[in-house]
Amino acid sequence: MNVFAVVTGCTDGIGKAYCHELAKDGLSIVLISRSLEKLNSVAEEIKSLYKVDTAIIQADFSEGRSLYSRIKEQLAGKEIGVLINNVGVMIPYPKLYEEITEEEIWRHINVNMGSVAAMMSIIMPQMLARGKGAVVNIASIAAYGPMPMLSIYAASKAFVEFLSRAVACDYFMRRGITVQTVTPCYVSTNMTSFSKYTHSTNLFIPTPAQFAASAVSSIGYTDYTTGYWTHGIQCQLLLRQLLLLCQHLQCQLLLRQLLLLCQLLLLCQHLQRQLLLRQLHMKGLSCIDVNNQRLSEEYGPHLRLVPFSLIMAPILANPEALHAARLYCRAPQGAAALGPLSSVSCCPRAAVLSKLLPSGRSPQ
Ligand SMILES: NC(=O)c1ccc[n+]([C@@H]2O[C@H](COP(=O)([O-])OP(=O)(O)OC[C@H]3O[C@@H](n4cnc5c(N)ncnc54)[C@H](OP(=O)(O)O)[C@@H]3O)[C@@H](O)[C@H]2O)c1
Numbered sequence: 010m011n012v013f014a015v016v017t018g019c020t021d022g023i024g025k026a027y028c029h030e031l032a033k034d035g036l037s038i039v040l041i042s043r044s045l046e047k048l049n050s051v052a053e054e055i056k057s058l059y060k061v062d063t064a065i066i067q068a069d070f071s072e073g074r075s076l077y078s079r080i081k082e083q084l085a086g087k088e089i090g091v092l093i094n095n096v097g098v099m100i101p102y103p104k105l106y107e108e109i110t111e112e113e114i115w116r117h118i119n120v121n122m123g124s125v126a127a128m129m130s131i132i133m134p135q136m137l138a139r140g141k142g143a144v145v146n147i148a149s150i151a152a153y154g155p156m157p158m159l160s161i162y163a164a165s166k167a168f169v170e171f172l173s174r175a176v177a178c179d180y181f182m183r184r185g186i187t188v189q190t191v192t193p194c195y196v197s198t199n200m201t202s203f204s205k206y207t208h209s210t211n212l213f214i215p216t217p218a219q220f221a222a223s224a225v226s227s228i229g230y231t232d233y234t235t236g237y238w239t240h241g242i243q244c245q246l247l248l249r250q251l252l253l254l255c256q257h258l259q260c261q262l263l264l265r266q267l268l269l270l271c272q273l274l275l276l277c278q279h280l281q282r283q284l285l286l287r288q289l290h291m292k293g294l295s296c297i298d299v300n301n302q303r304l305s306e307e308y309g310p311h312l313r314l315v316p317f318s319l320i321m322a323p324i325l326a327n328p329e330a331l332h333a334a335r336l337y338c339r340a341p342q343g344a345a346a347l348g349p350l351s352s353v354s355c356c357p358r359a360a361v362l363s364k365l366l367p368s369g370r371s372p373q
Contacts, residue, residue, distance in 0.1 A: 011037040011062050013089050015132060017070070017124055018096025020047035022198030023147065026221030027093045028055055034225075036091060037062035039084065043069045070096050070120040077127045084131065088139075091228075092132045094125040094146045094169075102203045103158035114161055121165035126172060133176075133186075140185040143228050146173035150194045150235065150244060166192075177232045189232050194240040196220045213239045 014031040018024040020042040028038050032055045040055075042048050045067045052063040066083045068076055098120045100113055125146050136142025148170040149163075156163035170190055177188035195214045201207040210216055215223075215237055224236035235241045 010088050013037045013039050013062075013064070013087050014091035014093065015039040015041065015084065015089055015128070016093040016095060017041045017128060019093075020044055020051050022200060023193070023196055023217045023220060024093065024095035025051055026217035027095060027145075027225065029058070029218065030221045030225040031091060031093075032059040032061045035059075035061060037064075039064045039066065039087065039089070041066045041068050041080065042096070043067070070124045071098075071116045073115075073119040073123060074127070077131060080128075081131050089132050089135060090142055092128060092136075092142070092144045094128050094144070096124050097121050097147065097149075097166075097200070099162045099200050100159070105158065106160050109161055117161045117165045121162070122168045125169050129172075129176060136186060137180070137183065140183065142186055144173075144176075144186075144188045145224075145228060146170075146188070146190050148173065148190055148192045150192050150240070152192060153244070174233065187229055187232060189228055189234065191224055191234055191236045192240075192244070193220065193224075193236045194243045196237075213243060215239075 014028075014036040016024050016028050016031070016038060019028050019038075019040045024042070028040060028051065032038055038052075038055055038061065040048050040052055040063060042065075045065075048065040048067060052065050055061065056063050064083075064087070066080060068080055070076065098116055100109060100117075129144060129146075133142070133144065136144070146169055149166040151159060151163040152166035152170040154163075170192065173188060173190040177190065180186045180188060195201050195207045197208050197210045197214050197216055201214075207214065220237050223238065224234070227234045227236065235244055
């Protein structure tokens with residue numbers, strides 16, 4: 010029996026490139042998109058290039074809920090191994106919320122958000138029954154924070170990201186099921202054609218084919234990825250990216266963008282702290298996050314001060330994160346467990362606690 014990959018929004022851009030990549034791997038493809046003519050042409054192209062089966066479902070996702078019973082009927086009887094929730098729309102250029110039409114608002118809700126939620130609930134039951142399957146939900150770097158001028162788009166992508174990551178957790182322990190969230194930066198497609206800065210390909214703006222080749226290789230290895238290596242770097246440099254965005258937007262927006270930067274700075278600190286905690290955890294260290302004041306008796310009589318050499322360079326560059334990184338931890342297996350961190354110093358608990366308490370108070 011043929012195993013199918015279902016790809017939404019597949020007649021152009023990233024979706025079409027995913028179809029090519031998956032067909033290269035021998036998967037038959039169900040193409041779901043809006044324009045019949047383009048659907049037929051992509052289906053033919055894939056069939057002749059990769060000698061796999063294709064099926065098409067013409068669907069306009071902006072129609073909303075009423076659409077899905079028909080999609081479900083047309084998918085019945087097919088073994089679906091992969092679902093790529095790719096379809097997405099964005100306002101044609103950045104604009105203020107008052108300028109976004111009611112039609113655009115509902116299109117974002119139905120296409121970007123509704124499609125992901127509904128398609129997962131149609132297709133995941135058969136994957137769960139078989140104990141096999143991969144779901145890929147395409148969010149965006151726009152989901153990393155509120156975005157003035159792209160408010161409705163960024164918010165819809167935040168929905169995709171949160172839903173996808175939560176569902177990934179739901180099925181984390183089910184062997185064989187993977188739910189991946191992809192948060193790309195710019196890819197050169199129709200969606201980014203509103204500006205030459207976002208559309209011309211370069212090291213940071215791949216073609217859809219380059220992007221999909223890289224993103225497809227990550228399925229099954231990670232459940233959260235930007236999909237492309239330079240996009241990973243861009244996420245680290247998100248603040249700088251937003252400064253560039255500021256330059257593209259009008260001067261009247263500068264203040265708002267600066268406010269946004271402040272929010273993003275906080276977000277980055279949070280992410281960096283999470284990253285550090287995870288790294289420490291992987292090294293077998295129990296951590297106490299001083300910023301959270303989560304001190305507890307259970308951490309034993311001695312605490313160790315983790316030297317800052319453990320912390321990655323980008324974190325070092327950020328004084329707030331550096332402060333957050335002043336973690337006191339203990340190494341359950343002794344100093345040897347710290348490996349290269351030979352300079353770890355051992356502080357009596359009282360000395361550590363006294364740094365955390367208001368001056369003049371000593372720990373009990
Ligand atoms: N490009 C980027 O830089 C970028 C960055 C981050 C995230 N993303 C996300 O990646 C996904 C793909 O984006 P893209 O840049 O490849 O977009 P794209 O080039 O504009 O292609 C969108 C595809 O979706 C189809 N589509 C649009 N509206 C539809 C509707 N109402 N019903 C059914 N199909 C519809 C289009 O069909 P037609 O050909 O009929 O229009 C087309 O095949 C989106 O979810 C987007 O948010 C893109």
